[in-house]
Amino acid sequence: MPGKKHVRGVGPKEEREYEHIKESAEKSGRYGNRAAEVAARTVLKQHKEKGHKKGR
Numbered sequence: 001m002p003g004k005k006h007v008r009g010v011g012p013k014e015e016r017e018y019e020h021i022k023e024s025a026e027k028s029g030r031y032g033n034r035a036a037e038v039a040a041r042t043v044l045k046q047h048k049e050k051g052h053k054k055g056r
Helices: 012-028 032-049
Strands: none
Touching: 012 032
16 A cells, blocks of 8 residues: 555545445445445545545
């Protein structure tokens, strides 16, 4: 994961959260091929609700 950015505008903690959500969804078979999209949307939604700015 070092050097890779999966979700733009979020920090390292949210990147780890994204990976965890995505892997969990893929493992359980939820969301089919949309696991990465759902994980990204979830992380961005939580990021915005916390009042964070881009990249923080």
